[in-house]
Amino acid sequence: xxxxxxxxxxxxxxxxxxxxxxxxxxxxxxxxxxxxxxxxxxxxxxxxxxxxxxxxxxxxxxxxxxxxxxxxxxxxxxxxxxxxxxxxxxxxxxxxxxxxxxxxxxxxxxxxxxxxxxxxxxxxxxxxxxxxxxxxxxxxxxxxxxxxxx
Numbered sequence: 198x199x200x201x202x203x204x205x206x207x208x209x210x211x212x213x214x215x216x217x218x219x220x221x222x223x224x225x226x227x228x229x230x231x232x233x234x235x236x237x238x239x240x241x242x243x244x245x246x247x248x249x250x251x252x253x254x255x256x257x258x259x260x261x262x263x264x265x266x267x268x269x270x271x272x273x274x275x276x277x278x279x280x281x282x283x284x285x286x287x288x289x290x291x292x293x294x295x296x297x298x299x300x301x302x303x304x305x306x307x308x309x310x311x312x313x314x315x316x317x318x319x320x321x322x323x324x325x326x327x328x329x330x331x332x333x334x335x336x337x338x339x340x341x342x343x344x345x346x347x
Contacts, residue, residue: 201272202272202275202276202279202311203310203311205254205272207307207308208245209245209248209249209254210276210306210307211235211307212231212235212245212246212249212255213249213265213269213272213273214273215231215234215235216255216265216269216273217265217269217270217273217277219231219234220264220265225262226262226263227261227262227263228242228243228246228261228263231246231263246263249269252268253266253268253269254266254268254269254272255269275311276306276307279302279306279309279314280302280303280306282317282318282321283298283305283306283309283317284299284302285318285321286317286318286320286321287301289321289324289325290320290321290324290325292344324336
């Protein structure tokens with residue numbers, strides 16, 4: 198079965214996110230760096246990378262550096278998209294502070310399925326961009342009431 202976001206563990210998703218972040222920062226991704234970033238022991242990283250390699254998510258080059266495969270990059274992109282959708286819902290609809298929304302999105306993105314996030318994205322667009330814009334006044338009133346309760 199090909200690896201998809203929905204059949205990866207929370208921990209595997211974290212590995213993919215960290216590898217993607219390090220690669221985007223042009224850092225050489227190795228076992229030691231991953232262990233440091235994920236706060237795990239090097240043998241745990243070695244085993245996780247072996248499994249993810251078997252799933253076609255990562256590969257090692259001749260220097261033993263770790264890279265995401267095209268499949269791993271797709272998963273990383275989808276995780277990033279999920280995060281953006283969740284964060285936008287929290288900031289634009291729930292009127293949460295961006296930093297708090299970012300932290301919550303990090304937690305939630307690993308526990309949700311694609312169908313939920315897609316529906317949440319549609320709802321967010323409808324409430325903030327689409328024909329239901331008329332509901333914005335009611336949404337603003339609700340947000341004001343929430344602020345008063347804080």
